[in-house]
Amino acid sequence: MIYLDNAATTLKKPEAVISAVVEAMQTMGNSGRSGHDESLAASRIIYRTRESLASLFQCRSDHVVFTANSTEALNMALSGTLDPGDHVISTDCEHNSVLRPLYRLMEQGVSVSFVPADRQGLVLYDDFEALITPRTKAIVCTHASNLTGNKLDLPRIGAIAKAHGLLFIVDASQTAGVFPIDMECWGIDLLCFTGHKSLMGPQGTGGLCVGEGVEVRPWKVGGTGVQTYLTTQPPQYPTRLEAGTLNGHGIAGLYAALSYIDSVSMDQIRAHESLLTRRFYKGIKDIPGVTVYGDFSTFDRGPIVSLNLADWDSSLLSDRLSCDYGIATRPGAHCAPRLHRALGTEEQGAVRFSFNWFNTAAEIDEAIRALREIAAT
Amino acid sequence: MREKEPKLLITFHTTAGAMAMEKQCKQDGLPGRLIPVPRSITSDCGMAWCAPPEARDVLESLMQRESLDTAGVYELLL
Numbered sequence: 001m002i003y004l005d006n007a008a009t010t011l012k013k014p015e016a017v018i019s020a021v022v023e024a025m026q027t028m029g030n031s032g033r034s035g036h037d038e039s040l041a042a043s044r045i046i047y048r049t050r051e052s053l054a055s056l057f058q059c060r061s062d063h064v065v066f067t068a069n070s071t072e073a074l075n076m077a078l079s080g081t082l083d084p085g086d087h088v089i090s091t092d093c094e095h096n097s098v099l100r101p102l103y104r105l106m107e108q109g110v111s112v113s114f115v116p117a118d119r120q121g122l123v124l125y126d127d128f129e130a131l132i133t134p135r136t137k138a139i140v141c142t143h144a145s146n147l148t149g150n151k152l153d154l155p156r157i158g159a160i161a162k163a164h165g166l167l168f169i170v171d172a173s174q175t176a177g178v179f180p181i182d183m184e185c186w187g188i189d190l191l192c193f194t195g196h197k198s199l200m201g202p203q204g205t206g207g208l209c210v211g212e213g214v215e216v217r218p219w220k221v222g223g224t225g226v227q228t229y230l231t232t233q234p235p236q237y238p239t240r241l242e243a244g245t246l247n248g249h250g251i252a253g254l255y256a257a258l259s260y261i262d263s264v265s266m267d268q269i270r271a272h273e274s275l276l277t278r279r280f281y282k283g284i285k286d287i288p289g290v291t292v293y294g295d296f297s298t299f300d301r302g303p304i305v306s307l308n309l310a311d312w313d314s315s316l317l318s319d320r321l322s323c324d325y326g327i328a329t330r331p332g333a334h335c336a337p338r339l340h341r342a343l344g345t346e347e348q349g350a351v352r353f354s355f356n357w358f359n360t361a362a363e364i365d366e367a368i369r370a371l372r373e374i375a376a377t
Numbered sequence: 378m379r380e381k382e383p384k385l386l387i388t389f390h391t392t393a394g395a396m397a398m399e400k401q402c403k404q405d406g407l408p409g410r411l412i413p414v415p416r417s418i419t420s421d422c423g424m425a426w427c428a429p430p431e432a433r434d435v436l437e438s439l440m441q442r443e444s445l446d447t448a449g450v451y452e453l454l455l
Contacts, residue, residue, distance in 0.1 A: 032423070044396060061393070226391055226421065227423070237391075239393070
């Protein structure tokens with residue numbers, strides 16, 4: 001089996017991640033619930049993971065809040081900062097993890113403007129500025145599209161946000177762990193990430209990194225292991241946004257994943273993925289009937305190539321790749337309805353090939369061969 | 378029954394704060410360990426850094442230097 005659905009989740013994890021989760025399940029108590037060794041062991045690994053993430057994203061370690069995934073982090077960030085009457089700017093490139101929280105907020109009186117994407121899935125940066133109104137409170141956008149892999153220029157958008165005193169909320173689902181992200185330099189107030197994609201950790205891990213001085217209302221409240229007789233959620237980060245037992249076992253795996261990425265180096269991982277993306281793109285772009293979506297004038301992009309073959313139903317093409325060639329891809333709409341509309345692929349969907357550090361050139365060549373063969377039939 | 382001894386107790390707003398204290402103290406070779414907060418200090422849950430009272434000055438200067446998220450400093454017999 002050749003796994004090319006890494007933008008959905010990375011299947012192959014470093015061995016150290018798997019053994020860290022197993023060890024955690026055998027040894028870890030509940031973090032922050034007592035002073036015995038097992039509870040402290042959990043607290044320590046969780047604390048070290050906060051420190052690693054803070055160093056990765058350039059924020060305060062006590063402002064790294066653990067969540068189940070990006071979606072949870074985005075819900076917390078958006079519902080915790082926006083009020084009825086506020087205006088927010090987003091883009092057509094967003095995943096439903098951004099869009100649905102925004103649509104729900106619209107029902108509550110928040111207004112939303114979307115920077116349009118063109119047929120290549122590109123946005124114009126002047127559009128962000130043009131959409132700002134006196135009621136605009138925030139800009140929320142992805143770092144890289146989960147459909148095209150196109151990257152957005154976060155420093156540029158961050159500068160616009162800062163110039164107008166707006167909160168800058170970022171969905172880093174497709175880039176965390178592979179692309180450098182600097183919250184401080186880029187003016188990011190709230191960074192939402194997931195642990196199970198390019199960070200190569202377990203599913204059920206993720207987080208919300210909160211910039212200094214940024215106020216986020218708790219989305220959920222409950223047990224914290226501290227300030228028990230307070231009737232409200234403690235106001236201090238990270239506890240403010242962390243109610244209930246954390247996924248300590250998963251976080252232990254995430255820590256091992258972060259250590260693995262650090263040992264290999266993010267630059268090397270990114271270079272390898274970029275090479276695979278380029279190899280695949282070059283191998284398929286001239287196959288008769290193939291349409292590739294996204295901007296490939298640069299390979300400073302997420303390791304994603306989405307395409308269609310003639311008028312093939314993308315679900316059927318993905319199924320053919322899976323059944324006849326053992327190649328795992330993702331068809332359909334990729335939870336990105338606005339971008340599919342912008343690309344003109346609402347009906348057909350697209351087949352997404354997404355690559356990872358553990359993929360090889362031989363696997364890419366096999367995928368190219370499969371597409372050529374199907375196209376020739 | 379064990380005789381009670383005077384102890385210095387430092388409490389925190391969050392578990393992350395307690396962990397930061399433990400890490401800094403270990404790094405600087407300062408005495409103490411984390412224990413569940415004695416209920417004579419607060420009936421809230423959480424962790425406290427328990428150290429000999431004579432370490433008060435050095436621990437307080439560490440807390441200040443590192444801007445640690447502490448909630449209170451107490452001396453009591455434990």
